[in-house]
Amino acid sequence: MITAINRDIMPENWYNVVPDLPEPLAPPRDSKQDVSSINLLNKILPREVLKQEFTFRRYEKIPDEVMEQYEQIGRPTPLIRAKNLEKYLDYHGKIFYKYEGATATGSHKINTAIPQAYYAMKEGVKGVTTETGAGQWGSATALAASLYGLPAQIFMVRISFEQKPLRKTVMNLYNGNVVASPSTLTEYGRKMLKEHPDTPGTLGIGISEAVEYALDHDYRYMVASVMNVALTHQSVIGQETKKQLELIGEHADVLIGCVGGGSNFGGFTFPFIPDGDETEIIATTADEVPKFSKGDYKYDLVDSAGVLPQMRMYSLGADFVPPTIYAGGLRYHGASPSLSLLINKGRIKSDEVTESQVKEALRIFANTQGIIAAPESGHAIATAINYVKAHKNENKTIVVNVSGHGMLDLSIFGEKK
Amino acid sequence: MKNLIPYFTLGYPDNTRLCRFLDIIPVEKINYIEFGFPSIDPRYDGPVIRKTHSVGNINFSGEVYSKYFDYFSRNHVKMYSLSYYSDIKDRFDEFIGYLQMNKFSGIIIPDLIIDYFNDSRKVIEKLNDMGFEYIPFFSPATPDSIIKSIASITNSWIYYGLQPSTGIEIPYELDYTTERINTLLPGREITYGFGIKTDDDIKNLMKNGGSGVAIGTYLVKMIDAGDEKGFIDYIEKMRGVLDE
Numbered sequence: 001m002i003t004a005i006n007r008d009i010m011p012e013n014w015y016n017v018v019p020d021l022p023e024p025l026a027p028p029r030d031s032k033q034d035v036s037s038i039n040l041l042n043k044i045l046p047r048e049v050l051k052q053e054f055t056f057r058r059y060e061k062i063p064d065e066v067m068e069q070y071e072q073i074g075r076p077t078p079l080i081r082a083k084n085l086e087k088y089l090d091y092h093g094k095i096f097y098k099y100e101g102a103t104a105t106g107s108h109k110i111n112t113a114i115p116q117a118y119y120a121m122k123e124g125v126k127g128v129t130t131e132t133g134a135g136q137w138g139s140a141t142a143l144a145a146s147l148y149g150l151p152a153q154i155f156m157v158r159i160s161f162e163q164k165p166l167r168k169t170v171m172n173l174y175n176g177n178v179v180a181s182p183s184t185l186t187e188y189g190r191k192m193l194k195e196h197p198d199t200p201g202t203l204g205i206g207i208s209e210a211v212e213y214a215l216d217h218d219y220r221y222m223v224a225s226v227m228n229v230a231l232t233h234q235s236v237i238g239q240e241t242k243k244q245l246e247l248i249g250e251h252a253d254v255l256i257g258c259v260g261g262g263s264n265f266g267g268f269t270f271p272f273i274p275d276g277d278e279t280e281i282i283a284t285t286a287d288e289v290p291k292f293s294k295g296d297y298k299y300d301l302v303d304s305a306g307v308l309p310q311m312r313m314y315s316l317g318a319d320f321v322p323p324t325i326y327a328g329g330l331r332y333h334g335a336s337p338s339l340s341l342l343i344n345k346g347r348i349k350s351d352e353v354t355e356s357q358v359k360e361a362l363r364i365f366a367n368t369q370g371i372i373a374a375p376e377s378g379h380a381i382a383t384a385i386n387y388v389k390a391h392k393n394e395n396k397t398i399v400v401n402v403s404g405h406g407m408l409d410l411s412i413f414g415e416k417k
Numbered sequence: 418m419k420n421l422i423p424y425f426t427l428g429y430p431d432n433t434r435l436c437r438f439l440d441i442i443p444v445e446k447i448n449y450i451e452f453g454f455p456s457i458d459p460r461y462d463g464p465v466i467r468k469t470h471s472v473g474n475i476n477f478s479g480e481v482y483s484k485y486f487d488y489f490s491r492n493h494v495k496m497y498s499l500s501y502y503s504d505i506k507d508r509f510d511e512f513i514g515y516l517q518m519n520k521f522s523g524i525i526i527p528d529l530i531i532d533y534f535n536d537s538r539k540v541i542e543k544l545n546d547m548g549f550e551y552i553p554f555f556s557p558a559t560p561d562s563i564i565k566s567i568a569s570i571t572n573s574w575i576y577y578g579l580q581p582s583t584g585i586e587i588p589y590e591l592d593y594t595t596e597r598i599n600t601l602l603p604g605r606e607i608t609y610g611f612g613i614k615t616d617d618d619i620k621n622l623m624k625n626g627g628s629g630v631a632i633g634t635y636l637v638k639m640i641d642a643g644d645e646k647g648f649i650d651y652i653e654k655m656r657g658v659l660d661e
């Protein structure tokens with residue numbers, strides 16, 4: 001582990017990539033003809049979050065109160081050289097991993113949950129609400145809301161709700177209210193239950209329910225991913241990584257991360273974008289949700305109900321119901337517009353890995369580094385292992401973002417005799 | 418004189434009612450005017466202006482307006498067209514020829530660098546060759562390098578959209594936004610648009626070095642109500658604020 005004074009590693013500002021993109025980011029578009037879904041955001045998001053989303057400040061000062069909480073939940077997170085993995089793979093280059101699983105809630109999600117809840121609290125909001133897939137975002141939201149004394153209503157994708165009861169316990173411990181989505185709490189949820197009584201749920205449905213709940217209860221919606229502001233907050237990951245590498249005189253040749261909506265990936269890699277094109281950047285998704293290879297780059301709905309504005313992104317369609325895969329956090333149909341643009345322009349490459357590759361990668365990582373990574377993060381590890389195998393003699397320095405731990409996702413391994 | 422740019426979608430609410438407003442514009446109070454040629458897909462406009470396009474599409478008749486184009490040009494009001502590239506790309510030369518024949522000075526194309534980025538340089542250079550002003554349209558989402566490169570191949574004023582689309586009211590940081598564009602393009606005329614309505618909006622923009630404002634959505638309400646007097650008062654008042 002790299003040790004140094006925390007504040008020397010933690011950045012003072014969040015970094016927003018938009019001013020440094022190679023082409024203009026397409027603006028959000030109204031989803032309905034005669035009303036403005038963009039204007040409606042005024043009632044959905046905390047004002048400061050909205051302001052950050054649309055001001056596109058390259059460097060946004062992190063409030064002192066947020067810095068303090070970042071330290072409380074374990075920032076900076078460690079950057080660790082995976083020497084055992086290098087040895088196992090017989091690799092003569094270097095592999096580092098940034099370990100976001102070391103935060104209090106076990107993933108990177110807390111990095112944006114804290115500022116969003118903080119702004120909501122400062123603005124005197126009544127409560128916050130959101131969706132969650134695997135439960136990592138719901139846990140982060142529940143904790144952040146609880147730290148600021150706000151009630152949190154969480155809509156958990158039904159299949160995860162059923163498969164991961166311990167996640168619900170975690171959210172309840174952090175004072176969050178959790179229901180399976182689709183739920184009977186919202187009109188959209190009731191409609192979905194009526195039309196598709198057996199639906200496993202999707203993140204798109206969960207988002208729709210949370211947004212409706214926010215509008216009806218004068219709550220504010222917490223943005224997990226996809227919207228630029230979440231990626232900006234997550235930039236603490238990449239900025240810390242840069243600093244940690246710098247302190248030991250290392251330079252990343254390759255960055256690898258996994259993509260659900262793009263928040264851990266964007267947060268991890270975007271701070272490297274202004275440095276030029278030398279660093280190879282690879283985004284990994286599940287081959288069951290092949291948004292970059294089979295999705296279209298187009299305006300599409302963010303939530304299935306179409307209350308939020310549309311965004312131009314790689315998408316499999318908002319009504320895409322993915323298989324009930326082992327990595328709930330990667331089931332989302334689209335990906336953040338800024339990330340989509342960088343992929344479309346070829347600056348960022350993409351990769352897809354299969355369930356068996358991911359499980360194997362998680363096993364290898366557990367047996368070499370001792371870390372049981374989240375299934376989502378397992379995708380990044382699998383891509384890294386494949387990369388090493390394909391570039392054996394290049395001796396590069398590879399840095400992987402391990403976005404979370406998988407201690408509550410152990411069921412994916414089933415029983416072993 | 419700071420730029421006060423009223424915006425009208427041609428054909429909205431119908432030709433006769435729009436002409437009544439064009440008849441009464443105090444031409445000495447404005448120096449530029451922006452005409453929206455109805456688009457079949459005004460994708461970067463908010464709901465109010467979108468509606469004017471869908472109505473304008475039904476009503477628009479070039480003949481009705483040619484005498485107004487002549488009138489404004491004789492009164493030294495520079496005319497700019499707001500046109501979506503998606504609508505004009507297949508008859509580009511013909512359309513620019515039409516605008517030139519009607520003494521327009523230039524064109525604003527909101528979707529050019531967003532949806533047709535790869536064609537944009539060619540289009541701008543072509544307009545330059547035709548002696549027709551291309552007005553760069555930028556927003557806070559436009560990357561710095563693009564702002565610089567597009568500005569460097571044009572000489573005109575810049576149209577800066579403060580909101581993600583017309584008529585929207587999303588909070589943003591005004592001082593940061595104006596400072597960023599001023600730093601990127603020192604000395605260049607920056608005219609702001611999108612969501613501007615009150616004198617305070619205008620005062621703050623001028624204080625931060627703005628060279629003018631465009632007003633669209635806010636005028637639609639007056640046009641809808643046929644409030645001719647309100648419209649004249651508003652234009653005069655805004656001119657006063659700009660000249661302060």
Ligand SMILES: Cc1ncc(COP(=O)(O)O)c(C=O)c1O
Nearest residue numbers: 136225260261262263264329404
């Ligand atoms: C551990 C972990 N990693 C990655 C993701 C994917 O989300 P994003 O792409 O926004 O980082 C999730 C989402 O739930 C997650 O829980």
